Structures are given as structure tokens and as C-alpha cells.
Amino acid sequence: MKLSRRSLLQFGALLGVTIAGGGRSARGGPKNILSDDRMGVLVDTTVCVGYRNCEWACKKAHDMSTLPIETYENRDVLGQFRRPNLESLTVVNEFPSDKPIPIDVKVQCMHCDHPACVSACIVGAFSKTEKGAVIWDSDKCIGCRYCMVACPFQIPAFEYNKPIQPRILKCDFCVHRTANEEKPACVEICPVEALTYGRRHDLVKVARERIRKHPARYVDHIYGEHEVGGTSWLYLAGKDFKKIGFPRNLGNNPAPGVSESIQHGIFAYFMPPALLYALLGSIMWMRRKINHEESASDGKP
């Protein structure tokens, strides 16, 4: 019987999943307080003009280095598809449309109601605040980067270039501003108010009303209302969301389902390691027995 290290780990993980018995009942996960008054942002992509002032404001608000705002008028960058990264926690992408003007879509952390990153994090460095933001604590992070794998929107970025105390970077919903009753920096600067900051419940109503009033302008879908169990950031669009850079087939179940069951399964009650040691022990015991028998037979010519 040959057991590689890898297959052993896989076996252990599988065992963990079986023990945990599905994601929903996972024990030990951080308690998710979802306040009825949690805030959100409604992004109307039919209004966005792709001026990228939000990108500039975001950097300013987070003390990141940036070129002057005038340079953001250059629309060349819109030519290629970008993701939020170490330099920009939010980016605007442009997609072709059937109308004379293209569609511009701002991308940042969605601040999921049931964040995959929060459940994937084994040290609890991520948390969903009562006000809606999903934030990250540098003191707790051990740099495992599970959050990056878990996030269905591929949002968290990692400071690969920093050997000492690398950070995970992502939109933090401007918690330092919203704590002082200020709007997030991107919302405040948008010259056309493509972004609306408000109670998530109210934003859903506003979005519904817009779709009702302008059925030709919007597709009948509020992205983020149900996706991965709901997100704090909501989107309206005039074109199928799959065609404007949103991930396909996410489903409406919270994304943590899988990652959570593996994570929490493995670590629940220290069971899998105990079982693993038992297994290893029994293999050793069996091999010793075989060795014994072999040497015994050797001794009898």
C-alpha cells in the first residue's frame, strides 16, 4: 500500500467534509451579523461615463500613490480588461454596447453578505461589519492567501513584492470615512452620480423603481441582490451582466458553502488530525507486524 503525502491530505480533507456534513452547519465560523440597516452602493452602469475619478479618489482616500487626476482623462487604459490590484483597489472597465456609447463598469469588492473570504480565512483576519463592509485586519493575517482563492470575484490582492509583513489589499468600503458619516470616496467624487450610497434595503427599492420606469434602459436584474447570497454593492445594467465582465453561474447560494465546509471540516474538534494520526499509527503498526512476520520467516530456512 503506497500513500503519497498529497493523497493523504486529500483524504483528510474529504474526511473533514464528511464529518462537517455540508457547509451550512459548519461550526466555529465567525457569526454573521447582518443588520437591516447595513449600507450598500448602487452602481448604475447605464449612467457611468468611465471618467475614472473614482479610481483617483480611492487612492487618495487610502494614501496610495497616484498621478494627478487630469491624467485619468486618458481613456486608453479602458481598452484592456483590468482587475483591482495592489495599485488600485477599484478599476473601471469598458465594454462595447449596441448603442453609440460603450458601457463602463466599476469593479471593486462586492462586500458580500456571506463573504467567502471571511469564511475561508483560518485566522479570522477578515470580518463583515454590521454596517456592511468586509474588512481585513493586518495583525491577524498570516499570509495564507486562502481569501484570494475563495473570493468568487477575484478581488483580494496580495503584496507579493513585500517579503516582510505582506498585506492583503482590497476595497474596505472606506470604513474610516463612513464612520464619520462621510460617503465612500468614490461615491462622493463621481461627477454623474453613477454610484448611490445608502441603506441596502432602500437601494434595492430604488433599483427596482428604475427598472420599472425605464424597462428599455435596463435588463430586469439587480446584480448582487441575490448573487452569492446577496452583496452590499448592487449593479444595474442595460446589457446581460455576463457580457460586461461579471462572473458567470455564481448561483444564489453563499459562496462560502464549499470553502467553509472544507476549512471548518478540517479543523473542527481537531478530529481529522486525530484520525490521521490514528490512520498513520495503524499503518505503522501493520507494517511492523508484516516486518515481524517477514523476519520471522527469514529466521526459518
Add this chain to the structure above:
Amino acid sequence: MKISLVILLFFPLTLCAQHSERSPSSGLNCKSCHSCEYPTVTNPCLVDCPREDLITIRHGVSSGPNMIVIDRFRERYGPVVFSHRLHAEMADMGGGCESCHHYNTTGPVLACGSCHEPGSGSMELGMPGLVAAYHRQCMSCHREWQHTVECQSCHALSGDMKMAAKGLGELKAKEHKRISEPTKVVFKTRSDKGSQVTFYHDQHSKLFGMSCTMCHEGQGCVRCHDVKKTVLTETPVSSMDGRTTEEKHKACFSCHENDKCSNCHSDVETKPFNHAVQTGWVIKKYHSNLSCRSCHGSGNRFVRVQSDCGTCHSLEKKGSFRHEVTGVRLDDNHLGFACEDCHSGNRFDKVPDCSTCHDDKSWPSDRPGIPWP
């Protein structure tokens, strides 16, 4: 005494009847215009900006301002010089005032700032503040044809006030070119129902009172102004090749769907519409000033009316017919009668018949009123 009692009894009743949430005649909700429970003449408590589709009153281009200088945000941006008239002229050819001033009361057109609060953000969630409202409005068209909009295309650079002043003078004098409309367009078709369709463009726009957008839907500024000219180089309208039957007929069918093919198709060029020839009813001087819609309804398809005068001019419809236009103003004795009482058989081309009531009177020596005017 009796009268005051009746009034006393009736007044609350009428009040109750009047105070229903919906005005029965217009289908409008009272609350769309009035903010308080009991609006009165002295205090109508009109809301500033009713966010419902209201009656839209078309105002002439000249009733709006000519130039507007937007310098509310002086500290941050240079002033924006906006030729309201030039834009109103364009709107006049397209969607009208409401293309920018989306909703309107029966009163004067409201400026953006009467609903959209200055600065960014607004009390009403999701309603853009003044800055965003301006930006959205301007950019939605300018982006379409300019394909990019730099801040400087509207905002004078700070310190460049001289430039702004110069532009102001030029803009003031500038007028939008009138779009010349063809009198008729003859479409050559391959149809076996008749190889030609003669379309009288000016009759449709002027006589039948159709707005440009009824056919030229969604052909905003970009149709003429596109800097890339992608739209204009499209196949001209008169070439119908390569279109499906449905596409070819789409513009006409919104009104003519149930008409016979021969109404439009013929092998020769057809004459313009003539009320006497096509309907058999000659429009004499009394009706010549009326628009088609005043008799034929407000829908896309004109409704056929009976040639019987009573269809429109019944006495029940008070004031629908002023007898004095015939040259005689009826005296009080005759005012209450039905037309038929004098004009037997409703034949108005015949001499009125006085003998139904009078033995000793006859037209024209005895008139039932005084000559008018």
C-alpha cells in the same frame, strides 16, 4: 332661506365628492401636484417637481432663455456657457422640452435647479444632485456624437474668462440650421400591389400634425452630428432593398396598419391628400382652421366621423357650436332649441323652416336673433 338650506346641505356633499384622490377627468393623482390634504385657491401647496408623467406643455423656443452661464460652482470650475436656445431649437425638432426637462407642470418650465439640489448628492435617495444632473444631461448626447468628452468642452479653463466672453458673443448669435424637410418622397417598390408609394412628408408633419419623433424615433443629435459619421453613411431611407416586409412597413403601420395596400401603393405617383376627394366632405371656411385632431381624435389612427353635424355640434355639448359664426346670433327665445327644430332633417344647406312653430314668420325676413358680427 330655502336656498341657503340647500347650499348648507349640499356643500359638504360636493366637498366630499371633490375630495377623491384621483381627479376623474385626467386620471392624475392629486398628490402628484399638491402636497397638502386640502389644496385651496389661496394655498394650492403645489409640489415643485412632480415625478410622474404629467401633461406636457410645449413651449416655444423663444419663451426659454437664450444663454445660460452656469457658474454656481465658481470655486472649483470655470463657468459653463450654455446656449439654451441652440439646444431648444434642436429639441424642438426632436423630443421637445421634455427631452431635458423630463416632467412638467402646466406652469412654466422648471429649471434643473428647482428639483436637483445644488452640490452633489441629494435628499432623495438615487436622485442626482445638480452637478450630476447637469453632467448626465450634457454628456448623454455629447458622448454619443463626440465619442469622448473632455471637461474643457464645456468648462472654460480657469483664467480663461476672456475666451468664455468671446464664446458667449458668438454663441448668442448662433442659430441652429433648420432641417429642411422634403415635400414628398417617392419610394420605388417591387410590390405587385403597385410599384410606387408616394409619401407626402410635409402633409404628415404639418397637416396631420405628426411630430418628427413619431417616425424618426431615436435619431437624436447623433444622426446629424456624429463626428465619426457612422450613422449618416447608413443606407438612405428611400432605399428599401434588403429589408424585410415588416421593416419596410414599420413606420407607416403605426397608423396605417388596417388600410388597403392600394391606399399607398400605386403604379403612378399619387396626388396629395385632399379632404374633399378622399372623404367626400368639403372643408368650408368654418372648419378650415381646425386641426385634423380636433375632429378625428388624438390617437395615431384618425377616427372616421359622421358627416352629420350633430356628431360634434350637439346642444348638450354646451358651447360646442357658436351659432353666431353663421352670421346670426340667436336670441334667448331660440337658444335652447335643438338644431333640428329649425333645420329640419339636419339639412343645413337648406333654408331654415320657421313654420314648425310660427304661422306668420319665415326666413329670411324674420330672423331668430340679430345679425352678427
